[in-house]
Amino acid sequence: MLVYHLPGTFETREAHLDLLWEAGATGLEERAGLIRAYFDAREELSAEIADGEWRDEADQDWQAHFKATLKPVRAGRITIVPPWLRHEVEAGQTALIIEPGMAFGTGHHATTRMAVEALSALELSGKRVLDVGTGSGVLAIAAALLGADHATGLDIDPLTIPIATENAEINGVPPGRVAFAEGSLGLGDESDETFDVLVANLYAELHDLLAGEYAAALIPGAPLILTGILTGKLDLVQTALDREGFGGVTVRGDGEWVLVTATA
Ligand code: SAM
Structure with missing residues (x-):
């Protein structure tokens, strides 16, 4: 071995x-x-x-x-667990089951946990959510479990798509409420579909590049949740959000990582 x-x-x-x-x-x-x-x-x-x-x-x-x-990860109303710890989810919490080790997004990374917490703080029923850089599908699946009408997960890595699809099945999210596709924003081939919430766990430089695409993909007044940002790179993201006309910026941190929310 x-x-x-x-x-x-x-x-x-x-x-x-x-x-x-x-x-x-x-x-x-x-x-x-x-x-x-x-x-x-x-x-x-x-x-x-x-x-x-x-x-x-x-x-x-x-x-x-x-x-x-491995331990269960509590994030707002959701507890992320591997299949064998399902029984440890406390009453009142929604279990989100992720088989670890297949794609990024087991919940054990601070950025994933903070993003699920931020989704959990929103009222998602009736909302359409876009998750850019979906990995294991954890954030799109969390959105669906939290009541979103529909969640779309995009990832440039094609290997993540069947993994995220399987994770949605394991969590009992019907295909009509979640969809995963290879792709991203800013590639020039996306539709002009708009969303009520956008979440992206990528990295600061990419958020800077994609900030204009985030604005275009959101309806006015919609929340944006960005993480994967190292504390030292926060300025880059804040400047990009200002540039693209986002308001109501909030920042929270966990160790060297930060999560930023803003309003389109
Ligand atoms: N959303 C999951 C989470 O929060 O745990 C996974 C986040 S992981 C840090 C970032 C994911 O973004 C990876 O699966 C990677 O393949 C994908 N990615 C990297 N660059 C991307 C881009 N330009 N567009 C879409 N996805 C991208």
Whole structure:
């Protein structure tokens, strides 16, 4: 079994966990000051996570270890859980089941959690929601579970689409209320459909590029929820929102990550 040992913890290396998933990790575990990333084959890793060490370890029931480290994530009215922790969702909370490890968006990243909280704070019934950079589909599925009429999830990575579709099925969201498609905004081929809410967990530079597209995709007065923004890059996003005429900007943070809301 191939394990990549990366010094640090989920907390200290939070910004790097998605790089491990993107590189093809099949599971992540934290033990004794090390992040253990399980891989099927050695992969070329980006510079930010190149300070670890590849180890061939004797086989053990790593899945049991991995599963034992996962906890339910409470985000507003939603609790995000892997299938085997469904029974731990407290009464009054809505379970959002995500099988970890297939695409970004298990709820364990601060940005996903803050975005679900922000969706949860809105009245979504009767609303049409657009989720740009849907990954596992978690935010679109959360919107549907919170009562949105319809949620559309877009992602430039085609591998995410069947995963998000399957996650919607697992959560009992009927195909008529959620749709996932390969794509993005700003590619020149989108329809002129408008939405009542737009949520995007991407990164600051991309929000800057897409801010005009967000404005065009929203009806006037509609809420915009942006995250994936490192604290140091907040200015870039705020300037872009000003430029595109968004108002009512609010900012909240969790560690090095921020979430911004605004009104079209
Ligand atoms: N929405 C999920 C969440 O909140 O956990 C996943 C967010 S993950 C940080 C970002 C996702 O955006 C990835 O699945 C990536 O493939 C996708 N992505 C990156 N650039 C994009 C773009 N220009 N347009 C649409 N999706 C993009």
